[in-house]
Amino acid sequence: MDDYIDSVVAKVKERDPGEVEFHQAVREVAESLAPVFALHPEYQEARILERMVEPERVVMFRVPWVDDAGRVQVNRGFRVQMNSAIGPYKGGLRFAPSVNLGIMKFLAFEQVFKNALTTLPMGGGKGGSDFDPRGKSDNEVMRFCQSFMTELFRHIGPDTDVPAGDIGVGGREIGFLFGQYKRLVNKFTGVLTGKRINWGGSLMRPEATGYGTAYFLSEVLMANNDTLEGKTIAISGYGNVGTFFIEKANEFGAKVVTIGDEYGYVYDPDGIKGEKLEFLKPLWTEQRRPAKDYADEFGLEWVEGKRPWVVPCDIAVPTATQNELDGESAKTLVANGLRYIVEAANMPCTPEAIEVFRAAGIPFGPGKAVNAGGVATSGLEMAQNSMRLAWSREEVDAKLRGIMKNIHRACLATAERFGAPGDYVVGANIAGFLKVADAMIDQGVV
Amino acid sequence: MKKIECIIQPYNLDEVAQVLAVEGVRGMTVIECKGFGVQRGFTRGEDVQPGMYRFHPKMKVEMVVVEDDVERVVEQVRKSLKMHEIGEGKIFISSVDDAIRTRTGERGRDAIR
Numbered sequence: 409m410d411d412y413i414d415s416v417v418a419k420v421k422e423r424d425p426g427e428v429e430f431h432q433a434v435r436e437v438a439e440s441l442a443p444v445f446a447l448h449p450e451y452q453e454a455r456i457l458e459r460m461v462e463p464e465r466v467v468m469f470r471v472p473w474v475d476d477a478g479r480v481q482v483n484r485g486f487r488v489q490m491n492s493a494i495g496p497y498k499g500g501l502r503f504a505p506s507v508n509l510g511i512m513k514f515l516a517f518e519q520v521f522k523n524a525l526t527t528l529p530m531g532g533g534k535g536g537s538d539f540d541p542r543g544k545s546d547n548e549v550m551r552f553c554q555s556f557m558t559e560l561f562r563h564i565g566p567d568t569d570v571p572a573g574d575i576g577v578g579g580r581e582i583g584f585l586f587g588q589y590k591r592l593v594n595k596f597t598g599v600l601t602g603k604r605i606n607w608g609g610s611l612m613r614p615e616a617t618g619y620g621t622a623y624f625l626s627e628v629l630m631a632n633n634d635t636l637e638g639k640t641i642a643i644s645g646y647g648n649v650g651t652f653f654i655e656k657a658n659e660f661g662a663k664v665v666t667i668g669d670e671y672g673y674v675y676d677p678d679g680i681k682g683e684k685l686e687f688l689k690p691l692w693t694e695q696r697r698p699a700k701d702y703a704d705e706f707g708l709e710w711v712e713g714k715r716p717w718v719v720p721c722d723i724a725v726p727t728a729t730q731n732e733l734d735g736e737s738a739k740t741l742v743a744n745g746l747r748y749i750v751e752a753a754n755m756p757c758t759p760e761a762i763e764v765f766r767a768a769g770i771p772f773g774p775g776k777a778v779n780a781g782g783v784a785t786s787g788l789e790m791a792q793n794s795m796r797l798a799w800s801r802e803e804v805d806a807k808l809r810g811i812m813k814n815i816h817r818a819c820l821a822t823a824e825r826f827g828a829p830g831d832y833v834v835g836a837n838i839a840g841f842l843k844v845a846d847a848m849i850d851q852g853v854v
Numbered sequence: 855m856k857k858i859e860c861i862i863q864p865y866n867l868d869e870v871a872q873v874l875a876v877e878g879v880r881g882m883t884v885i886e887c888k889g890f891g892v893q894r895g896f897t898r899g900e901d902v903q904p905g906m907y908r909f910h911p912k913m914k915v916e917m918v919v920v921e922d923d924v925e926r927v928v929e930q931v932r933k934s935l936k937m938h939e940i941g942e943g944k945i946f947i948s949s950v951d952d953a954i955r956t957r958t959g960e961r962g963r964d965a966i967r
Contacts, residue, residue, distance in 0.1 A: 630936050659898065660939075802888075802895075802910040810865035817868075 410442045416457050427510030429730055433517045433755060434461050436762075440837035443826040454853075456845045463516060465489040468509065469559040471537055473552045476545055485556050487535035487563055487571070490516035493847035496567055497533030498523055498783060500574030500602075503552075503581065505540045512536060514730070515574075518754055519783070521840030522776035525815050528787035533569055535560070541576045542696055553584035560585075561592045564599055566793070572601040572786050575729065578648065578693055579604050579614070598793030601786035610789035612804040618652025619805070620781015621725065621752040623812035626660055628748055628771050628832075631820065637661035639747075642721040644668050645728035646699055647692045649752050649779070653727060654680050654688075662723070666716035669699040669728070673716035675709045720744035726756035735760030742768045751775035762833070777819050777836040784811045855950040855966065856924050860915040860931055861889060862943040867913050869934040876930045878923030880966055885914040897940045910941060918950050918966050 417438050421431050438457065445452050471483040486509060489497045499519040502511075512534050520532030539552055564571060573582055582602045589599055596608075603609035612619075626636055639662040643650050646667040654664045663679035667688070680688060684706055691697050703710035717724060717737035724741050726733050730753065738761035741749070749765055750773030751757060757765075757772075765772045785808055792798055799807075815836075822842075823835030862870055864886070873879055888909040895908030919927055928945055935942050953965040 626937065635937075800909070802908065806864050806911045809863075813865050813868075 410445065412445060412452055413438045413442060413457070416461065419458075420461050424510070427513060429514040429755070430510045430517065432731075432759065433514040436755075436759065436833070437517070437521065437837045437841070440828075440834040441841055443828075443834075444838055444841065447826075450849070451845050454849055456848055459848065460491060460520070460841075460844070461517070463488050463490045463513065464492060465563075466509070466513075467535075467560075467563050471539070471552065471556045471559070473548070473555045475548050481552075483537050483539045483552070485535070485537045485559060486512045487560060487569070488512045488516040488533055489563070489569055490532045490534070491520040491844060491848075492531035493844050493851060494524060495529035495531045496565075497569035498530035498572075498786065499532055499534040500536075500572040501577045501581075501585075502534070502536035502574040503539045503541050503576035504536070505538050507536045507538045511730070515754055518776050520844060521837060522780045523783055523787075524840040524843040525777055525818065525836060526780050526784040526787060526811055527814060528784060528791075530570075530783065530787055530790075533571075534574070535571060536574065536577070539576075541581070546580070549581060550584045553581055554588040557585045557588040558592065561589050564589075566597040566599050566790070570599060570601060570786070570790060572783070573648075575647070578602075598790050601789045603789070608789075608793055610785060610792055610804055611799070611801040612808065613785050613789055614648060615652040615655070616785035616808055617649045617752070617779050617782030618654070619656045620784065620808055620812050621649065621653045621727075621750060621778050622656035622660060623781065623809050624773055624778045624816055625657075625723065625725070625748070625750050627813055627816035628750065628773055631816070632748075632771060634747075635661070639663070639722040640665055640720075641723045641725055642666040642716045642719050643725045643727045643752070644673070644716055644732055644756070645692075645726075645753070646688055646702070647727070649782075650727040651685070651689045651693070653725060653752060654685055658685070665721065666719050667699055667702065668716050671698060671700065672710060672712040672714060673719075674699055674703040675711065675716070675719055676706070717741050718744075722747045724749045725752050727752040728756065729753055730755040731758050733757045733761050735764055737761065738764035742770065746770060749773070750778045752779050754779070771830070772832060774833045774836050776840065777815050777832060780815055781808055781812055784808060855918055855953060855963065856921050857948050857950050858917045858919060858924065858927055858931075859946040859948070860917075860943060861887075861912050861945075862915060862935070863941065864911050864913045866935055866943075867915070869936075870915050870931055872934055873917075873927060873930045876923075876927055878919045879917050879927055881917070883916045885916070887912050887914050891941070891944060893940060895941075918953055920963055920966070 417435050420434050467487045469485045471485040516534035523530040586600050641664045658681050666673050700710050748771050754775045818839045819832045819835030822839040823831045828834040889912050896902045955965040
């Protein structure tokens with residue numbers, strides 16, 4: 409890798425040694441950018457990369473709340489406002505015990521490039537808390553969300569920062585957050601996306617990330633003169649992204665045979681569809697129940713303690729979380745005949761896994777391109793809020809599919825232009841980088 | 855001369871526009887519209903009652919070509935739409951009595967060359 413890029417990555421590690429996920433995200437993007445700096449020294453002179461790896465603002469705050477037993481609880485809240493060169497900060501909120509500043513920064517960094525790829529005017533940010541929604545009552549979740557928003561509201565707004573959901577933050581949490589925001593500022597605005605449909609949400613938003621993943625995947629197959637008809641797919645999660653991906657993949661004639669969580673996976677050789685899919689859809693997103701309940705309900709094989717990547721499949725789609733697919737899993741998938749892999753989650757494949765796929769010549773779709781359907785539809789929700797009108801489901805779906813096609817085309821064209829034909833990672837990173845970098849140059853040293 | 859009207863999904867417009875590479879197609883007009891076909895807009899095994907319908911956004915692509923080129927253009931349009939899902943598209947062929955290039959006054963085949 410280039411000396412200049414090496415030195416930027418080294419400085420990031422030296423400055424914040426504990427933020428390993430952030431180092432990983434920066435390294436993966438920076439590695440792709442070497443041909444850009446070679447052709448365009450102005451980006452290096454303007455220190456674009458050094459600026460991009462430093463968030464514009466980080467807000468970290470105390471979130472105190474009282475549980476149902478009357479005990480005082482204290483959690484930590486975050487909002488990383490990474491880059492607003494092309495639009496207001498945009499990115500979700502994650503409530504999970506694993507949340508820390510390094511993870512928030514990695515997600516916010518990915519978000520900057522992902523949002524740029526959608527062609528919509530959205531900057532990048534991410535936030536959340538180490539609060540664990542599992543096992544909490546509705547009232548506890550509500551009180552937490554209200555306390556969280558009581559600090560966050562000072563830093564967000566429809567033209568400033570528009571948060572949304574992520575792991576642990578769904579329609580219910582967005583509702584509580586929105587209610588508190590409105591109470592504090594006395595305005596009804598598009599300050600959050602992922603809203604329910606009768607108070608400013610967009611049709612198709614819940615489906616968007618899952619459907620968008622399936623649309624991107626279908627483009628990858630078409631580019632390889634192939635179709636999804638008859639293909640076997642393994643996925644790792646069963647939340648918002650996973651369940652809607654299954655629905656759309658089924659429509660395309662494919663079969664999804666695994667879901668799972670951090671405790672293990674289910675193997676359903678007939679494919680998850682029909683009444684089984686209807687049972688699965690609310691299992692996590694509404695009921696917060698474990699994946700094993702699906703296996704128990706339908707008498708299927710539950711494998712404790714393992715990830716689904718040992719099951720032979722044509723296509724693997726990690727949908728759960730970061731670093732869930734490592735080098736060993738990648739080798740097993742390849743040995744079992746894997747043909748394609750697209751990341752529906754954020755940075756689910758480790759660098760070793762990506763190298764295994766690259767060496768085997770397997771088309772690999774990076775998360776920032778593949779899962780951009782979600783934030784793209786959030787952008788469409790913001791557009792509808794600004795117009796104070798609502799589009800039909802079919803209109804949003806058609807726009808989403810068009811956006812995914814354009815993202816796919818942009819990745820391939822950019823990869824071709826910069827000497828890495830067929831490399832979606834290089835294409836996505838460079839395409840996202842150029843859009844943001846050009847805006848940063850125009851806007852002065854800020 | 856014949857008019858070829860293709861009613862397609864809006865996100866497939868670029869695929870069809872590439873038909874311009876086919877000799878005989880010297881231009882096209884695109885209209886944003888909405889519609890449904892035999893399935894009345896329902897494709898996902900939903901319980902459809904009589905009289906129900908659902909509009910989907912569509913693009914109508916119109917081209918005027920000489921009669922000899924019609925089959926080649928239709929073939930190219932069909933080939934460019936690779937997914938072959940329900941709702942993909944419909945093509946209608948009709949006759950065109952005349953064509954005029956307003957700038958020069960040319961008529962007939964000369965107007966569309």
